[in-house]
Amino acid sequence: MKIEFSKYEGAGNDFVIIDNREGIFSPAPATVAALCDRRFGIGADGLMLLENDGETSFRMRYFNSDGPEATMCGNGGRCISLFAVHAGAAGENMSFDAVDGRHTATLLSRGDNDGIVSLGMTDASEIVPLLDGYFVDTGSPHYVRFVQSVDEIDVFTEGRRIRNLPEIVSRGGANINFVERTGDSLRIRTYERGVEDETLACGTGSVAAAITAAYTDRNGRNSYAVVTRGGGLTVTFDFRNGRYTNIKLTGPARRTFTGCFDTENF
Numbered sequence: 001m002k003i004e005f006s007k008y009e010g011a012g013n014d015f016v017i018i019d020n021r022e023g024i025f026s027p028a029p030a031t032v033a034a035l036c037d038r039r040f041g042i043g044a045d046g047l048m049l050l051e052n053d054g055e056t057s058f059r060m061r062y063f064n065s066d067g068p069e070a071t072m073c074g075n076g077g078r079c080i081s082l083f084a085v086h087a088g089a090a091g092e093n094m095s096f097d098a099v100d101g102r103h104t105a106t107l108l109s110r111g112d113n114d115g116i117v118s119l120g121m122t123d124a125s126e127i128v129p130l131l132d133g134y135f136v137d138t139g140s141p142h143y144v145r146f147v148q149s150v151d152e153i154d155v156f157t158e159g160r161r162i163r164n165l166p167e168i169v170s171r172g173g174a175n176i177n178f179v180e181r182t183g184d185s186l187r188i189r190t191y192e193r194g195v196e197d198e199t200l201a202c203g204t205g206s207v208a209a210a211i212t213a214a215y216t217d218r219n220g221r222n223s224y225a226v227v228t229r230g231g232g233l234t235v236t237f238d239f240r241n242g243r244y245t246n247i248k249l250t251g252p253a254r255r256t257f258t259g260c261f262d263t264e265n266f
Contacts (some may be wrong), residue, residue: 001024001262001263001264002260002261002262002263003018003024003025003260003261003263004018004019004259004260005017005018005042005258005259005260006018006083006086006255006257006258006259007042007044007256007257007258007259008079008080008083008253008254008255008256009079009230009253009254009256010075010076010078010079010117010201010203010230010251010252011075011230011231011232011233011251011252012199012200012201012228012230012231013045013073013075013076013079013199013200013201013202013203013230014044014045014256015044015045015046015047015048015073015075015079015080016035016042016044016047016048017047017048017049017050017079017080017083018047018048018049018050019050019083019087019089020049020050020051020061021050021052023051023052025049025263027047027063028067029063029066029067029068030067031067031263031266032047032063032064032065032067033065033066034266035047035261035266036065036066041266042259042261044065045192045195045199046062046063046064046065046070046073046076046195047062047063047065048060048061048062048063048073048076048079049061049063050080050083050084050087050089053097055097056094056095056096056097056102057089057090057091057094057095057096058080058089058090058094058096058097059097059098060076060077060080060097060098060103061099062076062098062099064193064194064195065194065195066194066195066196068194069099070099070140070194071100071139071140071141072098072099072100072121072122072138072139072140072204073140073203074119074121074138074139074202074203074204074205074206074207074249075201075202075203075251075253076203077096077098077103077105077119077249078119078203078249078251078252078253079253080096081094081096081105081117081119081253082110082114082115082117082253082254082255083255085107085110085115092106092107092110093105093106093107094106098139100122100139100140101122103119103121103122104119104120105117105118105119105120106118108250113254113255113256114252114253114254114255115252115253115254116250116251116252116253117250117252117253118248118249118250119203119248119250120246120247121138121139121204121207121247121248121249122138122139122247123243123244123245123247124136124137124138124208124211124243124244124247125242125243125244127211127212130143130167131143131145131162131165131167132145134212134215134216135168135171135174136208136211136212138204138205138207138208138211138247139204139207140175140204140205141171141172141173141174141175142174142175142176142177142204142205142208143162143168143174143176143177144177144179144205144209144212145162145176145177145178145179146179146180146181146213146216147178147179147180148180150179150180150187150188150189153178153189155176155178155189155190155191155198156191156197158176158178158191159176159178159190159198160191160196162176162191163176163191173193174193175190175191175192175193175202175204175205176190176191177189177190177191177205177208177209178190179212179213181213182227184224184225185224185225185226186209186210186213186224186225186226186227187227188202188205188206188209189228189229190202190205190228192205198229199230200228200229200230200231201229201230201231201233202228203233203249206226206228206235206249207235207237207247207249209224209226209235210224210226210235211235211237211244211247214237214239214244222237222238222239223235223236231251232251233249233250233251234248234249234250234251235247235248235249235250236248236250
């Protein structure tokens with residue numbers, strides 16, 4: 001069976017996206033892993049399906065590059081929002097269902113292939129001190145450690161080490177973020193579970209870094225510029241009654257190419 005797909009990226013986090021509103025594609029983990037392989041497949045940090053949803057514009061299903069269906073992806077959420085506009089599944093203001101609940105998204109600007117998307121994220125509350133850092137769930141579980149210089153961190157080695165510590169494994173695992181405060185902004189590098197390597201950006205990780213910085217600094221800030229290796233993102237939020245609410249992750253999304261693959265070849 002031949003399946004049309006599009007390739008999108010958001011701040012260097014790249015995804016294979018398929019319009020599955022007709023429900024014709026039900027990938028096994030091995031198929032997802034083969035498609036996301038950068039040497040033998042299309043190559044991506046993850047795969048997403050856009051599917052019908054009775055109450056919102058669409059449903060987002062996200063699969064890690066190692067195959068299984070996974071938790072929320074912030075950069076993926078912005079990319080699939082732009083894809084939905086391109087596919088005629090949504091207008092420039094939309095809502096969609098994901099594994100962590102309902103999200104809203106607004107396309108702030110748009111070119112033929114790219115745009116700036118503001119994505120509403122789920123609320124966050126408990127920030128737990130852990131292992132010289134902090135654990136927080138922003139739709140995906142994250143560990144955040146503040147460092148003097150992210151450039152001096154061996155993200156692959158140290159990220160994998162922390163990722164496999166009992167204190168992290170016992171919480172169901174987490175993405176590992178190293179964050180450097182630089183004036184009014186944050187620099188971040190992330191080791192992503194499921195990818196099992198450093199990625200150029202992580203949206204839910206950027207949210208985790210911003211609210212953890214606000215929590216530790218106690219400075220009343222509700223907005224952070226977050227600089228990833230793949231580009232800049234902005235995180236805004238409110239803090240009420242011990243909860244971080246009205247969280248918005250704003251940044252770029254871009255369609256890089258479209259194509260078609262034969263399922264028998266994967």
